[in-house]
Amino acid sequence: MDAVTGNDLNIRAGLGSAHARIAAAEGLRPLAGTWGKQVDVTVENVARSFGDTAALHGVSLKIASGELVALLGPSGSGKTTLLRILGGLDFPSEGRVLFGAEDALGLSVQERNVGFVFQSYALFRHMTVHDNIAFGLSVRPAKRRPAKAAIKKRVDELLDLVQLTDLGKRYPAQLSGGQRQRVALARALAIEPRILLLDEPFGALDAKVRKDLRRWLREIHDRTGHTTVFVTHDQDEALELADRVAVLNKGRIEQIGTPDEIYDAPATPFVAGFIGETNALPVRVESGKIFLDDRALDLASTGEADGPRMLAFRPHDIEFTGEGAGGIAGLVVSELRHGATRRLAIEVGPQRHRIEIDVGAETAGQKGNRVVVLPRSWRLFSPDAFRG
């Protein structure tokens, strides 16, 4: 909640003029009447291995036209490989990639007409900002190349769009990180791409600039409507920016869904652990009841087979209950201020399983107290789910 308020403040204070400029640039129209032809993208059973190591194992994904999708995962999860395959910079060992109904793998990088924004931006150092943005148009074969004046007009429009109106004559080395990022985006948009691909678009920027640019990218997307895929290892970025998030781990897609689905209903232990913070408590299921050590918890597990499980729940998603009400009882061993909340670490039962809960910042001095809590929403995973 607080994060949202903070962002609103940012927008009002820092991006007020940005809104005005985006509104002013509303007259910006693409050269060919549409912003390229936006297509939906289908990835079918795409696998990619480098020598003996497999980067992707049979990944399938459908991206609707105009959708903004995040590929989220830790490093080595294959997310960048998948993005490069979409962009034509890498090729799958198996599987198909379709742009609309067209087989994208049969197209060269140049023919794919994909806007690719690189993590390091890859701006051409020896060219001015203007020439960087104009590059994609100026290398077109003569009969498809717009006239010089048209290219210049187009570049000026894009400079307005990315709020770098007067910086066309600068060289990339003379720009800040955030400005370079925006030049890279303008350069990718200049070719009227069918899809827009961004590799860790905010990875190299500091926290404040990241947040502003995130909002700003979302606005650009809402205005131009490009089918957009971006790669990130930052869950906040993915959840805040994307229409849908695909969580990747070890070359497989663990879950695809809206940010709400991913956060509130993680499909796998990995997603539960990777997105947000999760407590994992070893429990036992016996005839529909969940036992912690030998006490039954006041949680109903419908249709679960008997046996050991991991009970997973979010630190903030708990309520305090009284003694004897079938709650999780434990001793507060530490308390830490955690942004707007206070985080208590609790040791539970004779095994001293440690869980963490978030309480209001005003609740201080709990250390050493005994508390009883129950998760409001929770999930059960197999007992070895959170190992390794």
Add this chain to the structure above:
Amino acid sequence: MADVALVPPVGAPRRREVISEGLFVRVVLIAIAVALLGIFLLLPLVSVFYEAFRTGFGPYWAALGEKDALAAIRLTLLVAAIAVPANLVFGVAAAWAIAKFDFKGKSFLITLIDLPFSVSPVTSGLIYVLLFGAQGFFGPWLQSQGIQIIFAVPGIVLATIFVTFPFVARELIPLMQEQGTTDEEAAISLGAGGWQTFFRVTLPNVKWALLYGVLLGNARAMGEFGAVAVVSGKIRGQTNTMPLHVEILYNEYMAVAAFAVASLLAMLALITLGLKTFLEWRFSGEIAAIRR
């Protein structure tokens, strides 16, 4: 940051450098360095010009205007004019392949490019005599076709190309490897073809290193002695390059003439260095930007 930390607080006692030798040690070390530079670099250079002008300008100009000297100068320029562009193309192609692509035998190719640096120039020259000489591998066939390579201009050009081969490639490979391939990937994703990418992105990114390699390669091409001496046959007015001409004149006790021609070569070295320094100074900002 480190600079800030090193500044002593106001009113602190006399600043003492953390890393510094005593005065005596500093003076001795600097004196040794200056003496070595003076004796081994500066003095020889000065003496070349001193000997050349010892009897005044007249004999100097006469020595340079002499028929065989002019022929040697022309031949040297011709050889450089062929060898340097050839190695520019070879060097760029080799560096491009090595830095931007992965293939089997890559490290072997790098070693091969370094070969001319590690082989004695005399051996380099002999290789060509053994290949193209009258008794050489291709010799009889070449003779039957009426093509003369050894003891003629083609041999000199071949030997010079061989000796100067690493200069451009060696300058470019580390820089291109450091720059990686993302710029090229960006260019092709924006729709550029292979040649467009090469001429508009790859080449401009390395132009200063390229120029530097060409300058050094050119200096070596004009100054090469060993390899050329073996293949040239030293026919006066025909296959004598400037360095060979200097040696002949010197052996014939024509000191002024020898040093006059030598002074031209020394001048070439100075011009090369001056040009390099000027370019680095003039484009320092751009060079820094490209390396960034």
